[in-house]
Amino acid sequence: MFRNDRTGRKKQVCQVAVDVFFEKGYTEASLHDIAARANISKAGIYHYFKTKSEILSCILLGLTEEGFGLVAETVTKAKSEKQDQQDVVAALIKAYAFNILKNQRISLLILRERDQLTPHHRKELLKKERTVFEMVRNELAALPELKTHFNINVITFQVISTIHWMGYWYDPEGLLSVNDVLDQMIETILTGILQNEKTE
Amino acid sequence: MFRNDRTGRKKQVCQVAVDVFFEKGYTEASLHDIAARANISKAGIYHYFKTKSEILSCILLGLTEEGFGLVAETVTKAKSEKQDQQDVVAALIKAYAFNILKNQRISLLILRERDQLTPHHRKELLKKERTVFEMVRNELAALPELKTHFNINVITFQVISTIHWMGYWYDPEGLLSVNDVLDQMIETILTGILQNEKTE
Numbered sequence: 308m309f310r311n312d313r314t315g316r317k318k319q320v321c322q323v324a325v326d327v328f329f330e331k332g333y334t335e336a337s338l339h340d341i342a343a344r345a346n347i348s349k350a351g352i353y354h355y356f357k358t359k360s361e362i363l364s365c366i367l368l369g370l371t372e373e374g375f376g377l378v379a380e381t382v383t384k385a386k387s388e389k390q391d392q393q394d395v396v397a398a399l400i401k402a403y404a405f406n407i408l409k410n411q412r413i414s415l416l417i418l419r420e421r422d423q424l425t426p427h428h429r430k431e432l433l434k435k436e437r438t439v440f441e442m443v444r445n446e447l448a449a450l451p452e453l454k455t456h457f458n459i460n461v462i463t464f465q466v467i468s469t470i471h472w473m474g475y476w477y478d479p480e481g482l483l484s485v486n487d488v489l490d491q492m493i494e495t496i497l498t499g500i501l502q503n504e505k506t507e
Numbered sequence: 508m509f510r511n512d513r514t515g516r517k518k519q520v521c522q523v524a525v526d527v528f529f530e531k532g533y534t535e536a537s538l539h540d541i542a543a544r545a546n547i548s549k550a551g552i553y554h555y556f557k558t559k560s561e562i563l564s565c566i567l568l569g570l571t572e573e574g575f576g577l578v579a580e581t582v583t584k585a586k587s588e589k590q591d592q593q594d595v596v597a598a599l600i601k602a603y604a605f606n607i608l609k610n611q612r613i614s615l616l617i618l619r620e621r622d623q624l625t626p627h628h629r630k631e632l633l634k635k636e637r638t639v640f641e642m643v644r645n646e647l648a649a650l651p652e653l654k655t656h657f658n659i660n661v662i663t664f665q666v667i668s669t670i671h672w673m674g675y676w677y678d679p680e681g682l683l684s685v686n687d688v689l690d691q692m693i694e695t696i697l698t699g700i701l702q703n704e705k706t707e
Contacts, residue, residue: 332622334535423532464673465692465695471668471672475668476668488661491661495700499696499699503698503703
């Protein structure tokens with residue numbers, strides 16, 4: 308129980324910090340702002356985090372790790388259902404994108420504030436991002452119909468870019484549904500990288 | 508002559524400021540840092556800019572405007588040579604990407620520091636970005652073989668995302684040449700968004 312409460316409280320501090328960092332910018336934001344918004348004392352925050360940078364690292368590394376877990380799970384599930392590799396890739400892209408969109412503010416913070424991490428934590432983040440990159444690359448490389456003259460790293464960057472950028476421009480209040488956008492994006496990517504045959 | 512000197516000096520301050528903002532972050536960077544690096548007095552900077560935010564706005568708006576001009580020029584040239592619309596789009600993507608890559612630091616600052624602009628300048632930037640978006644969209648929409656069930660705004664965002672993200676991950680010191688990456692990206696995009704026929 309105590310452990311759960313502690314984890315819950317720590318998570319709550321992070322959630323509040325996301326909004327504070329997002330709205331004020333990391334450098335301007337203070338532990339005092341976070342404490343006030345989380346309705347907790349500054350000492351209460353020190354109970355969980357030693358520095359402001361530790362909170363940032365917890366947020367950025369947390370999302371990257373969570374994203375990796377979710378996408379890996381989706382891929383495993385799709386494979387256990389013996390889905391076609393194109394469907395596996397489509398499921399991967401959807402899971403990845405949904406996680407970015409569900410955490411739009413954090414994914415923007417990863418872009419905007421990554422340089423504020425300590426060198427150690429920046430290295431950690433990069434390591435985690437590389438793991439995600441490799442997972443995506445492996446699934447793309449497993450497409451049997453992939454254009455043979457294409458460089459797999461460029462394809463992977465292109466897929467990841469398209470997803471992350473969606474977190475940047477996609478307006479949940481807008482006219483387009485997430486699923487429509489994703490279906491079109493997946494069709495564009497698959498037709499673009501596969502040999503010229505019907506992909507349906 | 509005097510006017511040119513003035514413009515040159517102003518531009519030099521901006522160039523130096525790009526590096527200072529990039530390395531220290533906008534909030535941490537001071538006019539003093541910029542003056543020291545530009546080998547100019549602080550009063551000298553005030554001669555050109557009233558505030559730090561004005562320098563930022565000059566940098567971010569400057570690149571967006573320059574990008575628009577370059578891309579528009581490329582499109583006009585390609586059309587005057589009566590090039591096929593696919594070639595016009597390819598030329599557009601290349602010109603856009605080369606400009607981003609030539610100004611990698613500024614394009615990252617546009618992402619990272621745009622919220623530091625004054626509301627007025629942020630609105631100006633958005634307006635300029637919308638003009639770029641519309642130009643790209645118009646050229647994409649003019650492709651006669653475009654998939655009819657696709658939403659043109661999503662296609663446009665996808666193209667722009669791919670280009671901007673390249674400024675984020677592309678390593679000029681790496682193994683891949685810019686041209687190889689761009690050729691592959693253009694092929695992926697065109698095959699992806701055009702009806703299923705040979706695009707060559």
